Each structure stands twice: as structure tokens, then as C-alpha cells.
Amino acid sequence: MTAEERELSDGEYKKLTPELIDVLRNIVGAKYVLYDDFEKVEPYSHDEVVGEKWAHMPDAVVKPRTAEEIAAIMRLANREKIPVTPRGAGSGLSGGAVPVHGGILLSLERMDQILEIDRANMVAVVEPGVITNNINTTLAEEGLFFAGYPMSVESCFIGGNVAENAGGGRAVKYGVTGRYIIGLEVVTPEGDIIHLGGKRVKDVVGYDLIHLMVGSEGTLGIFTKIFIKLLPLPVKKVNLLVLFKDISTAVALVPKIMTYGKIIPTAVEFMDRTAVELACKYLNEHLYSQEVGAMLLIELDGSDEEQLVREYEVIGEMCQSAGAIEVFVADNYTTQERVWAVRRNVPEGIQAAFPVKASEDLVVPIASLPELLPKIAEIAAKFDVVIPCFGHAGDGNIHSTIAKRPEMPAEKWEKIEEQVRNELYQLVLSYGGTISGEHGIGHKRIKYMQKALEPATITLMKRIKQAFDPNLILNPGKLFK
């Protein structure tokens, strides 16, 4: 077995002993180690991926307060060959925070301070356990904001967002999380505390380890400080809710808004008929009608009201020329919230109607969406499942949910679910897309890595992992077999 293919099996990892538990208690304080207490530990055994097969109990939960404590824990873990799985809010959708090899579940929940808001430099310095939404609530008072905006904003931690390179609803204009991370304090898997970047906005000294860390899914290091570049908070927002008879017309418009309209909207969200129906049903909302085949929710922001009006008029006209049924303008907070609530609750609406399902996170080049969506419908018909589609059309990132019809027997579902997934992945890869735009690989998508990446690329990634974590103890069982 070559170095890059070496993997530690469960046989090689050790379990925490009572003696090691005592050492951990000495490091963080006894009340911050949860051990031998199923009720307290169980919530840390899974993230938002539903299903027992995706959960796994850690030996213990450890809740440090400082980078030095974490460094000590990592050094212990390396010495004793104990796996360590870092966890933010546990709101992930790919099993990234699940301790699949037991060991230490390292919760960052106590590192929850906003350390500094440097207005002159437009930088916020935060700990990993700050709820992302709280960052923006605080910054709004300063007329600033962090433009990363995951859809689970109420609960997720910023550390998790950075580890997953979260995307969300504003990426069309503002890009994803990684664009705004200009510095990190990191505890390495071997227990060093390193400082990458800081408040400077340019830096070409050596390799870009910051962006290697962003999206590394907790496998290369643990963030203890995050330096976020801020932007001025746009003063005004406008939402357009546009109803279409069919999906293809709706998505064909998406790239045109940007190329021909010369407008970069903040967001262009898409919902097919099923997604809209189920979200509205869940919320007891009345937005759709029999005619509606698809919806686009377009957001524009800026500091200049007149320019915003001009922009949404241009887009409104384009939509109507393209054959939209209706264009609603939501220019006040209440109506905007109502419209975004529908979009945000699509997953809940689908869950309520189809409890047995698998959420996917497909991404293709934006201009391939009009061809992609009808082909997804063909796959759904072929296997007699329902695949509602919704998401970030402006990025080519569609959350397709493979859902079991209530009448389909469970055994049949178990047979075909993977086949459907494989066909969807094959489809997006054939369009120059890939198998995850923002949710990550975690352990949920490990077996598909070889579909998505060339062997030489996987080899390089494994060598990088080995370079950071020679004993393979940080978040094992994720990304690579």
C-alpha cells in the first residue's frame, strides 16, 4: 500500500480510556467533558443527514475554550491515536461532523465570541462557534455585513461555514464564504497553532493555505479565529417573484439577465412546481396557481434606490418578453420575508410530504440548466420517484431531492435510490458539472469521489491530507476512503 493510500482502520485507532478522559478533564475542565452519558452525548452523534446509518457515537464530547486547549487535545490524540472530529452547530448536510470512528467529538460551541469589529479595516474577527446570523445582526448596527449567507442562517456556526465553504442565497453577486476569509488562526492536526493571513487584503507569500483550509471539511485543521472581510451593508433591497408556465423558460432566462441585462442580481433562486406547492402547503401560503410550472425569486440590492428601480424594471421586462405569467415586485420587508420564507421552507415542505428522501446538491455550468432539468424529470419518471428541484439557479446549483412516493415499497426504494443518484451524478458530470456545489462530501458522498475526480487529482488530495495529518486522526472517514 502506498503512503497516499494508507488508511487507518478501526483496528488502528484506539478508544478513550478512563485515564485519558481524566487528562482531557484536566485540559478543559471536568464539566466540559461528556463521557458515559448517552443522553448528553447522543445529540453529537449526527448532523442534519437523516438516518441511523449516518450517525455514530463518539467516545466522548470535549468542549474547549481556547486554541491552546485544542492544541493540547490534538497532541494527546496524536500520541494515543485517538480520532478527533470537530463540530460546529451540526447543521451540515453531508455528515462532516459525524464521528464515524468514535474517539473525541470536539465541539466548538464554547468558542462563541465576536472578538473584534474593525470598522476602519472593514474586518470582523470571530471565534468559530459564533452563529453566523448573529454576526450580521451585530454588523448591521455598523452599516456593514458579511456577504456569505447560508440558507440555514439561524443556526449554523461560522466555523462550519468556513469548513464547508458554504454558499447559500447571495452567491450570484457576492460569491461564497471563501471570498471573505482573509485570515485564520488554525490548530493543525499535529497540535501547532498557526496564523494565516490577518487583516491585510492581499498576500502572495507562499501557498494559499487559507483557501486550502476553506472547504476542507474539518480534515486539515481546526479554526480558532476567523478574519472576515466585510462590505458596506446595501441600503435597499428589492425582490422579484416571477411565475412561469414551464421550467425551461424560467432557467433559460437566468444567464441572460447577467449577460444581456448587464445586471448582477444578488440572488436568482429557482423553484419548480412541486417545490413551490409543497412549501406553500407547509406554510399555508397561497402563491401558486394551476398554471405555474416554475418560479424565479430574484433579489437585487444596492445603495441607490433609483438604480434599483431601473434594474428591476429591466429584469421585469426581460421576464415578460420571455413569456412570464406574472412578475411581482416585493419592495418592502414584509412582502420580501413572505416570499423568502417560501424559498427557505422548500426542504421542510418536501420533508413533510415525502419523509423518505435523499437531498442532492448538483451543480452544472449555469447555461446548462435548461437542458439539465428536463433530463432530471426523465430520470424521475424512469424510476417512478419524485425529484423536486429548487435552488441557486444563478450559480447553476440545484438542490434536487430524490423522494420516495408513499405507495412505493421500502425494499424497492432501497434498491433504486442509489441507481437514481448514480444517474443524476453521471448526468451532471456529462455537462461539466459536479456532485456537490456547497453541501460537501463528508462521508455521505465518499463513494462518488472517483466519479467526480481523476485518479491523479485524488492522489494529490490524499497526499495533502497526509502532509497535514500524518497519523490521519483529524476527522477520519471523510472525503477519502
Added chain:
Amino acid sequence: MTAEERELSDGEYKKLTPELIDVLRNIVGAKYVLYDDFEKVEPYSHDEVVGEKWAHMPDAVVKPRTAEEIAAIMRLANREKIPVTPRGAGSGLSGGAVPVHGGILLSLERMDQILEIDRANMVAVVEPGVITNNINTTLAEEGLFFAGYPMSVESCFIGGNVAENAGGGRAVKYGVTGRYIIGLEVVTPEGDIIHLGGKRVKDVVGYDLIHLMVGSEGTLGIFTKIFIKLLPLPVKKVNLLVLFKDISTAVALVPKIMTYGKIIPTAVEFMDRTAVELACKYLNEHLYSQEVGAMLLIELDGSDEEQLVREYEVIGEMCQSAGAIEVFVADNYTTQERVWAVRRNVPEGIQAAFPVKASEDLVVPIASLPELLPKIAEIAAKFDVVIPCFGHAGDGNIHSTIAKRPEMPAEKWEKIEEQVRNELYQLVLSYGGTISGEHGIGHKRIKYMQKALEPATITLMKRIKQAFDPNLILNPGKLFK
């Protein structure tokens, strides 16, 4: 010696033999191998860093046309332990393209095609040897542009820009090169051809190797295709040239424009009195007067003329409230070109007056500039040198040039030059800055890496290098000792 500290000395690298030259001729064609011809080879022995000590002859220059040819060359180089140094236009400022260990100088000049402009996806696919300026000339006809804008735009190649993560004059609003690279075809040091990203704009599958490659200074791989995300070309541009009595007032205004003005200019360029005087003298231009201590050149762009007018009026008022002597508005192409010509020719102006000099590329957090610049002046006075300062104030990135007064004896300069550099680096590091914002480390700044980065960080970077290039044959002698 540990694995990560291993370095190949000249004794371990082999030289090209006539037999190997024949193999190379078979790979690329005989006319594309320059060997044993000093006049033809010598131009490839240096970049834009002046001075014999920074130049080094390769054994041969090889000019491939395809990725497959490059892969064959890399496999040969690995087998025979021949160093390979990739080269774009040779316009770099840190010696990145200098073949300091001899071997093969791999020139990408023949890979000069714009392969595709995909308007619907707003992506350009180009070969590494395309002159960056030509990309934008072609794209302008489509109403699109690539927002990376290095100041050496007329000559540099896009492949070099990506290798150095070039910054340039528009980074304040548009960020640096790395923001726009969404895909790469790369020949790895071991001779595999891998495909990272593509036309999709989001991708979280595995580690972000694209951004690891960006700015890797030709030490991790050779780019054979580059996928560039494009933006709509702004229709209108306005420049403000603002004259100040003193430096501190000028630079104190820079962060305020963005925080209090809520405006993100395209560019905020700074020139101190000496820089302006020498550029104007060089161009026979008349912009300065006795009163002027510093100048800011502020560019705004957009698609909406009225909004632009509003924005520059806000900025103009802020400048005047801050005590500017004069605010000139340049709103037509001719005047804008005149003003930017002064900025672009500052290096030439300095060179003409001070032929013995060293260009630096300091970066600090933006709000630290007002404190930094007077301290640079103190260092200049202490050592009796001249240090004109100019550059990208909006990014905190100042090109300070350590210049020898004509009357100083050469032996004294040789003694103090490095002391001045060390003090400048110490100064910027003390402000949370670093030693290069955009020019890179190359071989010029290798000895200062240990000042700028922690030992554990350097170790990780060396391990990454090793992971990609086990035989250390790609661009050796750069970044790390």
C-alpha cells in the same frame, strides 16, 4: 535531514546531454529547442528583476505546443533529474521564471490561443501564453471583461498572472486574479494532466486545488488551460485625481471612502511627491506643483452614468472636507489615459532618476497606511536613501522603492541595502502586514520567508510542495530554501 527539509543541490540535478536534447527535439520539434546558442537563450535567463546576480542561464529553452508535450517533458525530467522552470512573458518582479538551477526553461509562448468565449456562461477558456491585454481587447467586443488587471498589462501572459496571483490596479473593487479562475488544466510535476473545475461556478468536491495552484509561482504545476469567469464590461468610467499637501491626509481618506462613503471604487492609487515628480518628468507631463505632497487617483466604474456622478460627487466632497488642495475629474478617455499614464510610469520615472534601486511590494491592513508611510520616511532618512512610495492604497499595498542617491558610494549601498529591506519588512510585519502583496517570493525574497511565516506553516508548505513534486524538479530554488 527530514523529508520536508530535503533539498536537491546542484550536485543532484543533472545537466541536459546532447542525447536528451534529441529526445526533447523529438517531443516538440527541432526548431522549438534552443540549445548551445547564447544569443537566443540569454533573453530567457532573467525576468524584470535587474542585476546579473538574479539571472541564470538554462541548459536549453523548450517551447511546447500542447499539454501532452509538456507531460512528456515532465516525465523525462523526473526520470533524468533535470530541473524545469516554466516561463510566461518573463515580466515578473521576483525572479519566478529564472532557471536558477539550469536545466530546461519551458516557455509557454507558443500556447497563445484564446480557445473559447462562452458568452452564455460568461467564461473564457484560454491558453497560458495569451497576453492578458489581448484577452480584454477581444472580450470588449462582447461587452465582457476579465477583471484581473496587472499594471504590466501590455506584455504579461495570463499563465504568469495566475501563477503569481497578480493584483494590479482594480483589486479594490474586483479582487485579484484568483477570484476569476474557476478551472485549470494542469500538467503536474510528475507528468499527469489533471482537470480542476471548469465552467461551473461552485464546487466543493475535495480540496480547493485551483486556489492552491493560483499564486504557487510555477512550483506545483504548469497550466495548459485556464477557465476565466467574466463580468459584464462596465459602460462608464470616471477618474478623480486628488492633490494633497501631505501623505497622511491622503492615505487616511482611503478606508473612509469605503466605510463612510459606502462606495467601493474600482481603484484607489497613491503616489507620493517624489513618485509623481519623477513620473511627470519622465513623461514631460505637468501635473504637480510645489504644494503637492501626495496624490490619489481614484477610479469608479459602472453601467449607470447618474450613479457614477453621484458617487464621484460624494468622494469629491469627502476629499475636500479632508483638506485636499484640488480635485480633478477626468471623465473622458483621453484625460483618463493621461492620468493613468502618470501612475503606470512611476517605475520608469524612478528608474530614470535612480538607476540603482530595489523595488519592494509591501502590504499592510488598509487602515495602517497613515502610520506606515511616515515610518518609511524615517527609515529612508536614517540610511540616507530615497524611498518613493506609490501603489494600491485601496488594498494597503504600497510599492516602496529603495533608491540609491547618485552621490552615495556603491560599496556603502551594498552594505546598507539589505538593512533597509530588513527594517521595512520588520515594520510591515509589526503592523500585521507582509512582505509581498502581489509580486511574489520567487528567489528574490526566499531568505525573508522565515520572517514572514511561522516555522510550522513553512513546514506545511514544504510538505505540500513535496506532495506535488517528490523529486523537486519543477522550478527549484523558488519560495523555499
